Amino acid sequence: MLRENIIDLIALATVAEERSFTRAAARLNVSQSALSHTIKGLEKRLGLRLLTRTTRSVAPTLEGEDLLATLTPCFEKIEARLEALNEARDRPTGTVRIVATEYAIESLLWPKLSPALKAYPSVNVEFVVDYGYTDLASAQCDAGVRYGDQVSEGMVSMRIGPEERMICVGAPDYFKANGTPQTPQELGDHRCINLRLSNHGALYAWEFEDENGNEIRVKVQGQACFNTINLVLRAAKDGQGLALVPEQLAAEHIASGALQICLESYSPYFAGFHLYYPSRLRPSSAFQVVLDALRERS
Template identity: 75%
Template sequence: MLRENIHDLIALAAVAEERSFTRAAARLNVSQSALSHTIKALETRLGMRLLTRTTRSVAPTLEGEDLLATLNPAFDMIEARLKALNDSRDRPSGTVRIVAGEYPIETLLWPKLSPLLKEHPAVNVEFVMEYGYTDLASAQCDAGVRYGEQVSEGMISMRIGPDERMICVGAPDYLGRAGAPETPHDLGGHDCINLRLSTHGQLYAWEFQEPGGAEFRVKVSGQLTFNTINPVLQAAIDGHGLALVPDRLAGPALEAGRLKTCLDAWCPTFPGFHLYYPSRMRPSSAFGLVLEALRERSD
């Protein structure tokens, strides 16, 4: 439909509803002559009369009634949708699906989003727990969480957490029995708790950095292998060997004396978690609130 027809159809609907050019012109804030010209131009383009005019009233013709029967429900739907969008500014609603691993869900997403959900009961959040890179479109997710350096091109990336550091930990009784490794190359003589990566099924090679030097990886072995990080931490607490885990995750156990660190000088920091989502996405009112709640602030 030509763009100018929209304005003319709105004028037609107003005249038909008011049954008067005078009242319709006042409602549309135009002159009566301009409104009359608009209706005549529409009728000319369509090649038919849409209104019957008398000295006392205006009424739709049969063709006009037929056209209005389609127009009025459509206008009502548009008006209702615009009102809903306007209301959403004051009462955001909708569902946001976020794909992330267990660790960021528990330590970042949930602590930040729990207060938001209490404040906005019409906002829903669905967590999809995955550990590999997830295609958001195929998974029907709005956003995902990954470490900063792992976010793909073409995605908007927003930091949601501080820098991270993987640390080597062990229970005091294990370190008392086996001793603490002095360098990562000593890990071959230790029981280490492995993490199997869901992306390609391989075991995670522990990442270290020479003090002031290059990064390198060490493959470790031991009795236990898990595919999520929390059981790895618990197994270390229970004395089954050494584990390489995020420092924030191990923090409570370290403070309680249930774990001790080793190889501290070899464990570098790296960019923390980022939320990523498609650059073409138009954020809904609910998604906008989620973004604001998750955004990492320096203070």
């Protein structure tokens, strides 16, 4: 009886935390119908309704909140003790899921984490590519990567990279044939390569700053549009138009002469990549390895 109740109470706590049977079932690795049956069985045994269900959300009833107020601290103590035992071992173990853009993974995360994975063979890292403002809970990720000024409140934020800036680039042949814009406003007369954002499907508005620090946003037009920055860069190298890309991504192509910069005085530096994760998260031994590897030390 005790074992059955503990399993059912864990199921209840998970549904209450996720506010969704679908996400809770995925987290517990059970079917949604089995999870629903478990909760109904618990409610029947207690003679109480613990969750209020609608077509869009799930929330605890007053009785459910009262029960969870007792359960949650107990479960947290147990989890903390288990994590402490795990961390006491010589080999950090576990899987860490990180959501980030392809550019962040290729240029920053993988170069830093690859040596750590070799040093700790029991630590696994799963990368999820997304250009949107991903909700960590719904994506079942432990952490995400964004530029520092885009991190939501309530999250722990740790700097993992240097300051960045977006620069406008094009192939030499393009500038030779079409001239070079002198101000962001002149981009309307040029063929540009667009980036479509995955979080809401809109086209990325190019952002610049004048000498007085005033923001300039420009919506550009062109024949090509991609939803990954690497393909935007490739199209620019192929002479398809101008592109706004991270400076570090374009650096080697600028050095080789394959690309040239324009509007550089309008390209300010901003806070670089930061790792963010829920403040309530207690870092596991695997997550601590990731934190140590990614922390910016400059």
